[in-house]
Amino acid sequence: MLKGLYTATSAMITQQRRTEMLTNNIANANTPGYKEDQSSIRSFPEMLLSRMESGSFKAGGYSRSFSKHTPIGSINTGVYLQELKPQxxxxxxxxxxxxxxxxxxxxxxxxxxxxxxxxxxxxxxxxxxxxxxxxxxxxxxxxxxxxxxxxxxxxxxxxxxxxxxxxxxxxxxxxxxxxxxxxxxxxxxxxxxxxxxxxxxxxxxxxxxxxxxxxxxxxxxxxxxxxxxxxxxxRSNVDITRAYTDMTAAYRSFEANQKVLQAYDKSMEKAANEIGRIG
Structure with missing residues (x-):
C-alpha cells in the first residue's frame, strides 16, 4: 500500500512542477524574445513483484522444505520531472x-x-x-x-x-x-x-x-x-492555446492522483482503527 502512496505523491509533485513551468510560460507570453520551457517526464524503474511460497518434498525418509518465488508482475514506482529545457x-x-x-x-x-x-x-x-x-x-x-x-x-x-x-x-x-x-x-x-x-x-x-x-x-x-x-x-515563441490546454491536463492529472491518495488514506485509516481493533 505504501508503494501506491509514493507513486501517487510523485505524480502530484511532477504535475505541480509542470504547472509552475506552464504558468511561467504564459506569464512571459508577451516578453520579447522569451523562449518557452519544455519538460521531460520520466518514470522510475519498474519493480518486479514475486510471491514468496514454501514447499516440501520427501527424500531419504525425511521431509525437506524449500522456498520458491512465483512472479506476480511488475509495478511502476512513480514519475518525476527530469528537466526543464528552453525551446x-x-x-x-x-x-x-x-x-x-x-x-x-x-x-x-x-x-x-x-x-x-x-x-x-x-x-x-x-x-x-x-x-x-x-x-x-x-x-x-x-x-x-x-x-x-x-x-x-x-x-x-x-x-x-x-x-x-x-x-x-x-x-x-x-x-x-x-x-x-x-x-x-x-x-x-x-x-x-x-x-x-x-x-x-x-x-x-x-x-x-x-x-x-x-x-x-x-x-x-x-x-x-x-x-x-x-x-x-x-515575440515570444509561447503557444498560448497549447499552454492552457497542457495546464488543464496537468491540473486534471494532479486532481486524479489526489483522489487516489485520499483513497489510500481512508484504507489505512480503516486498517488501523477497525481491523486493528478486531485483532
Missing part, C-alpha cells in the same frame, strides 16, 4: 517602428548532429561585474551614457566595447552596423550557441553557459546567415 525556435517578428526595437532574424544556422537541434543566436551583453551573458530580447534602450542596453546591461560590439549613440536617431543595417549622421559607431556582436544544452536561464531575459566559456561570435561565419531588423521586435 529556442525563433518567435514571430512584429513591426513596431521604434528605432530601439532591434530583432534578430535567423536565415540559416547549423544543426547539432548529436541532438538534431538547431543552433541559436543571441546578443552578447556585459553585466555590471564584467561577466558576459546572452539575450534574445529585442527591446533595446539607452542608459545615462547613451549606450545601447538590454534591461540595463550594455550590448557589446564586435570589438568587445559598448556601442554609444548620440540619440535615438541612429540606424542599424541588416549586418548589425550602427551608424548616426554617417558615422560608423560599431557593429552589434551576435553570438552562436552550437549546443543549446550548454545554456542555462538566469532570469531578466539572460542566459549563461553551464561550462563558463563564452559563446563564439556568429559574425562572418560561413555556416550562419542572419539579419538584424531595426523597428521590429521578436
Amino acid at each position: 529556442f525556435s525563433q518567435g514571430d517578428l512584429q513591426s513596431t517602428d521604434q528605432p530601439t526595437d532591434i530583432a534578430l532574424s535567423e536565415s540559416r544556422v547549423p544543426v547539432n548532429q548529436e541532438t538534431n537541434d538547431k543552433a541559436a543566436l543571441f546578443y552578447a551583453v556585459k553585466l555590471g561585474n564584467g561577466d558576459i551573458r546572452y539575450s534574445r530580447n529585442s527591446r533595446f534602450s539607452l542608459n545615462e551614457n547613451n549606450q545601447l542596453t538590454i534591461n540595463g546591461n550594455v550590448i557589446l560590439s564586435t570589438t568587445g566595447q559598448p556601442i554609444t549613440v548620440g540619440s535615438e536617431n541612429f540606424k542599424v543595417a541588416e549586418d548589425g552596423t550602427v551608424t548616426e549622421n554617417g558615422q560608423n559607431l560599431g557593429k552589434i556582436d551576435v553570438r552562436i550557441a552550437l549546443d543549446t544544452r550548454n545554456l542555462a536561464r538566469e532570469g531578466n531575459d539572460l542566459y549563461r553557459t553551464e561550462n563558463g566559456d563564452n559563446l563564439p561570435s556568429a559574425v562572418n561565419r560561413p555556416d550562419v546567415n542572419y539579419s538584424v531588423k531595426q523597428g521590429m521586435a521578436e
